[in-house]
Amino acid sequence: MVEALEAVVWEGLGESAEDVRRALNRLLERGPDSTENDCYPLFWALAGTPPGVSALATAALPFVVALATDPGTGARKTLVELLAALARRQGPVDPGWPEAWRRAHDTVQALLTDADPAVRREALPLAEGPGALRERWRAEHDPAVRLTVLFSLGDHTADAEVRAILTGLLRHTDPVLRVAAVHTLARTEPELAVGELDALVEALADPALRSRWEAVWYVLDVDKPFSREDVAYWTAVLFEDTPAVETRFLTRLAAAADPTGDADLLRAVLDHSWRLLTRHRSVEAVLLPVAGRLMDHPDSTVRLRAVHLLAAAGPRAVAYADRLAGLLDDPGDGGFLEGTVGEHALWALTRMDDPRALPGLVERLCARFREEDGRSYTSGDPRRPELVDVLGPMTDHVDELLPSICEELRRGLTDPDADSYLMADLLEVLRAWGPAALPALPEITGYLPDRFRWHDAVRTLATLGPAAVSATPAVRGHLSQDPEEHNAWLHWVLWRIGDDPAGNLRAVGESLPVTGQSRGVFAVGFLTDFGTAAAPYADRVRNALESELPGIRLQAAIALWSITGDPEPARPLLEDEFLAMAAGGEHFGSFGEALSALIRHGGTPGERARTALESLRAQDARLSPCGDYRAILDDEKFRALIDTALSE
Incomplete structure (x- = not known):
């Protein structure tokens, strides 16, 4: 094959031709030691962009087929995956491709009966229609391939024989096959899964089946088999169009799971319950008791998820406040999730306005910034809330919390190792409190010279009102130091803190274009606060109503209402x-x-x-x-x- 590879005229087959030649040569050289990584250049060059099948793919096909069918090639499974990708390519097709594929046809189809189960599984997309798949279903005896054949039959449920096979499996003695049949049929008949809900719960909660799922549940285009928890997740997805049914599935699965010995399944239930709660209001009343039962679970990864769900519900979960208070010092973690059980319990109590959250609250929230290097979390997963989401709503407790925040801000001004992001978060909390945060004026003003945090400090000053007028000189200093496009905003801030109302109004108003200009139009929203005093600039605001940007038009309309009263x-x-x-x-x-x-x-x-x-x-x-x-x-x-x- 090496000689044949060298005999190909690769020049003129595109800029990736040399990469393809080298990749094929490397696969030949490495033989049984070749891996998926060795195939990547072929995927990029032959099955990437642009769409269609190129002349380069036509030239490479015989070698890909020969390597994929050679038991001495370590990367056979990946090469079969490449053949399947080429077979379903859409777009322009090289004139030589149909003939090349016809010559390879019998060899490619033989992959469906290959001795290697992994190769047979990857070859299923190459099967020609429902008849070939029915034959594979009858002939295949390896459970790890048989289930994938079943999933592939799901693309042909209009075929009467296929449908008979699938519906017959709904009463099969093997619970795993029954669940697989439900998944397959539900792709075209979603209501079918509702009728099989109890059977699905029974199979997934059965401890005797725990090891079976990962041994057999292979899905095409997914590298690893699904665990039982993965199957439970995707089973819940079958009901996502009907939240009430999805909730019923999750609550029954939680009730059927071993309450202490099956933390894996309970974690999966809580993970999906969390996603459901973030999408739908109606499920909350049913899911809170599930979390309430699991908040004391011996496994901390279960406890954390349960407590986070209760915390997000806040005042509607107040029935669990006493038990949450008992978890404030719980150091248990959530595995790859952010925070400890105690931290999430603390947030829960703040959401409930429970006084037990107050002692040392600011210190506890800030400690993590000193103990950890940055944050890492997956969007959508339970995580620590932002400081402003914890402290911002606590306006009834400003007098108690503010001294600790001021202390942290002072530390940030003197400690070179202080976390700059923490200071930004604390300033954001003060913005949420508005004029009530006025006693922190010295600390806020202290950040005006800071090249990283001055913008946060100025924004915070704007929320304090005219009582913060003493900060005027420091804010004015930025008018000469910062880019001109900041000036309108800075003049608005100066007006907000009580400095020279007429002069600052004039500066903001005159920054707006008179007509037909885009420069300065972004300042139009600042005029809203000036009200009728901004009447001399009403025509400039009307001009902004013609902006191409919907957001600017909206701000201009709001400002004009404020100015004219119309x-x-x-x-x-x-x-x-x-x-x-x-x-x-x-x-x-x-x-x-x-x-x-x-x-x-x-x-x-x-x-x-x-x-x-x-x-x-x-x-x-x-x-x-x-x-x-x-x-x-x-x-x-x-x-x-x-x-x-x-x-x-």
Whole structure:
């Protein structure tokens, strides 16, 4: 084969031709020692972009087939996967490809009966229609291949014989095969899984089957077999269009699992329960008791997940407050999840406004910044909440918490090893508290010369109001030090803290273009706060209504309402946001901005807007773009705004 490979004229077959020649040569040289990594250049060159089948693929095909069928090639399984990828390529096809594939046909089809089970499994996409797959089902006796054949039959459920095979398996004596049949049929008949729910729970919770799943549950295009917990997760996904049924599946699975000896399955239940809770409101009342039963589990990875779920529910989980308080010092971790059981229990108590969370709260929250180098978490998984999400809502306890925050901020000013991100987070907390954080003015002002944190400090000053006027000189210093595009914002901040109202208004207003210009238009939103005093700049605001950017148009409309007192043209733009969100929109930022503006100006939504807001209030889906705990916090925030708007 080496001579044949060298005889190919690779020049003119594309810029990747030499890479393909080298990869094929390396596979030949390495023989039984060849691995998946040796095949990567072939995937990139032959099955990557652009779409279609190239002349290079036609030239390489005989060698790929020969290597894939050679028992002496270590990377056979990966090469069969490459053949399957080439067989289903869409797009332009090299004129020589059909003939090359025809010549290789019998050899390629023989892979379906190869002696190596892994090769037979990877070759299944090469089977020609339901007849070939039915034959493989009858002939295949290796359970680790047989299940994959079953999944492949699911692409042909319109074939009567295939359907007869699959429906017959629903009453098979092997529970694993029964579950696989449900998964396969549910792809086209999702309602079928509902009728098999009890059987699915029984099979997944059966301790005698725990080792079977990972031995046989292979899915094409997935490198490793599924564990029982993986199968449980994807079984729950079968019901995701009906949250009530999905919840029933999870609660029954949790009840059927060994309460102390099957932490793996309980972890899987809680993981999927968490994802369900972040998507739907209606499941909360049913899932909280599940978490409540598991919050004292001997396995800390189960405890942490249960406690995090209760914490996210906050005041609606207050029945578990006493038991959560008993976990405050629990050092158990969640494996790869962030935080300890005690940290999540602490957050739960703050969400419930429980006074047992207060002693040493700030110190505990800040300690992790000194003990760890950075953070690592997977989006959507349970994790520590951001500081502002813990402390920001605690406005009734500012007097008790503020001294500790000031102490941390002072440490950040003097300790070269202090975590800069912690200081940013603490300043964000003070912004959430607004004027109540005024006693921290010296510490906030101390960060104005800091080249990393000055922006955070200025933003925080803007929330304090005119009582922070003493910070004026330090803020004004940035007018000459920073880029000109910051000036309008800095003048707005100066106005907010009580400095020279007329001069700062003039600076912000005159930064807006007069007409037909884009420079400076981003400052239009700052004029909202000036109200009627900004009337001389109303025409410039109207000019911004013509911006190509929807966000700028919305801000201009809100500002114009504030300046003129006339709800037109703001109202139509605001109400468009409500209608868009009710129709499935995802621009939550502008939706919240529009809703807040309507409330601030005392506006009453029109009939269509009211209908849209009522439909949003009634929907089960969370009002949030997030997939973690913030989905629940966002949902609470937006629903409170909707309630306020509809009460007007």
